[in-house]
Amino acid sequence: MISQSGLLDEISPVLEDLLNIHYERSVSWTPALVVPWGRGRDFTDDEPDVDYTTEESAVVSSLMLNTLAEDNIVSFGITADRWASHDDVHRTWVNRWAAEEQRHSFALRSYLSVSRLVDPVWLEQTRMAAVSAGVKAEDFGFQSTDIDAVGMPPGVVSLWVYQTVQEAATQLSHSRTARLARDPSLRRLCGLMAGDEGHHKRMLSGLVKASMEIDPNATMLSAEAIIRQFHMPGMVGGLPGTRSLVVEVAKADILSPRVHTDLVLEPLYREWELLTESVHGDAARAQDELGEFLEGQRRRRDRFVSRHLSADTSSGHFDTDCADMKGRS
Numbered sequence: 658m659i660s661q662s663g664l665l666d667e668i669s670p671v672l673e674d675l676l677n678i679h680y681e682r683s684v685s686w687t688p689a690l691v692v693p694w695g696r697g698r699d700f701t702d703d704e705p706d707v708d709y710t711t712e713e714s715a716v717v718s719s720l721m722l723n724t725l726a727e728d729n730i731v732s733f734g735i736t737a738d739r740w741a742s743h744d745d746v747h748r749t750w751v752n753r754w755a756a757e758e759q760r761h762s763f764a765l766r767s768y769l770s771v772s773r774l775v776d777p778v779w780l781e782q783t784r785m786a787a788v789s790a791g792v793k794a795e796d797f798g799f800q801s802t803d804i805d806a807v808g809m810p811p812g813v814v815s816l817w818v819y820q821t822v823q824e825a826a827t828q829l830s831h832s833r834t835a836r837l838a839r840d841p842s843l844r845r846l847c848g849l850m851a852g853d854e855g856h857h858k859r860m861l862s863g864l865v866k867a868s869m870e871i872d873p874n875a876t877m878l879s880a881e882a883i884i885r886q887f888h889m890p891g892m893v894g895g896l897p898g899t900r901s902l903v904v905e906v907a908k909a910d911i912l913s914p915r916v917h918t919d920l921v922l923e924p925l926y927r928e929w930e931l932l933t934e935s936v937h938g939d940a941a942r943a944q945d946e947l948g949e950f951l952e953g954q955r956r957r958r959d960r961f962v963s964r965h966l967s968a969d970t971s972s973g974h975f976d977t978d979c980a981d982m983k984g985r986s
């Protein structure tokens with residue numbers, strides 16, 4: 658199995674090529690020119706005057722979760738930076754990626770404030786909890802015995818796998834929220850963010866693919882560890898008040914078991930050839946686990962579709978009242 662520094666050295670030319678493609682294709686846009694500032698007015702300190710009825714409730718829930726996810730990207734940037742310390746190209750990419758993600762956090766929070774769609778006190782308290790908790794190795798799916806002396810899981814590939822799944826899911830979340838949004842400004846904002854996430858996903862997916870060519874056994878182990886444990890950065894640490902938002906977003910099929918299985922996992926399995934790559938030993942067992950996991954996800958998707966996306970949506974499994982979470986926690 659190749660060393661961490663060996664992998665980073667070998668992958669640097671690929672990273673450089675992908676970064677140049679990213680510079681060519683990514684779109685520079687300015688949140689201040691998209692946010693409808695003219696709608697804004699002061700909040701009062703004691704009881705923010707919030708009106709989340711101008712958009713579908715699921716759209717508001719999605720915006721809340723996406724804002725928390727974009728906020729928490731800071732923690733992933735810190736984590737990635739620890740692996741990037743000896744590699745200039747890697748560091749350049751991490752810094753660029755973090756800058757683009759911060760644009761999303763700023764844009765979403767600004768939009769939510771001027772549109773008064775979300776209680777700003779709840780959002781700030783939850784952001785503080787999320788970012789203060791940071792990201793731990795366990796959040797990437799590793800057991801405590803896998804964690805190295807500085808408290809990190811073994812391998813930058815794990816981070817790239819996590820980020821690819823996260824970027825693919827976030828791209829879908831933004832684009833599918835845009836499709837349901839009533840406000841043209843919101844549709845434009847979500848569309849711009851989805852475009853950025855698509856570029857991030859292509860970059861990170863390319864790094865995982867290159868890692869698979871360099872060291873398929875280690876990459877398969879990372880993919881298995883991450884994919885089976887994945888949850889979005891807005892959910893890391895089980896933030897209070899976010900469970901019902903996730904349920905509502907799923908019921909609207911913005912980010913659901915169907916979307917995750919059909920539009921995130923299936924394409925990535927094909928792209929990385931997870932079920933057909935030639936691997937050995939523990940990696941072969943991990944590959945089998947990935948196959949079983951995908952089958953389980955397909956069964957979960959089918960149950961979800963029959964309960965929630967068919968004509969009869971009377972099942973109570975996801976019937977959580979989300980209205981209270983739009984106010985203060």
Ligand SMILES: [Fe+2]
Nearest residue numbers: 727758761854
């Ligand atoms: Fe983002």
Ligand SMILES: [Fe+2]
Nearest residue numbers: 824853854857
């Ligand atoms: Fe992104």
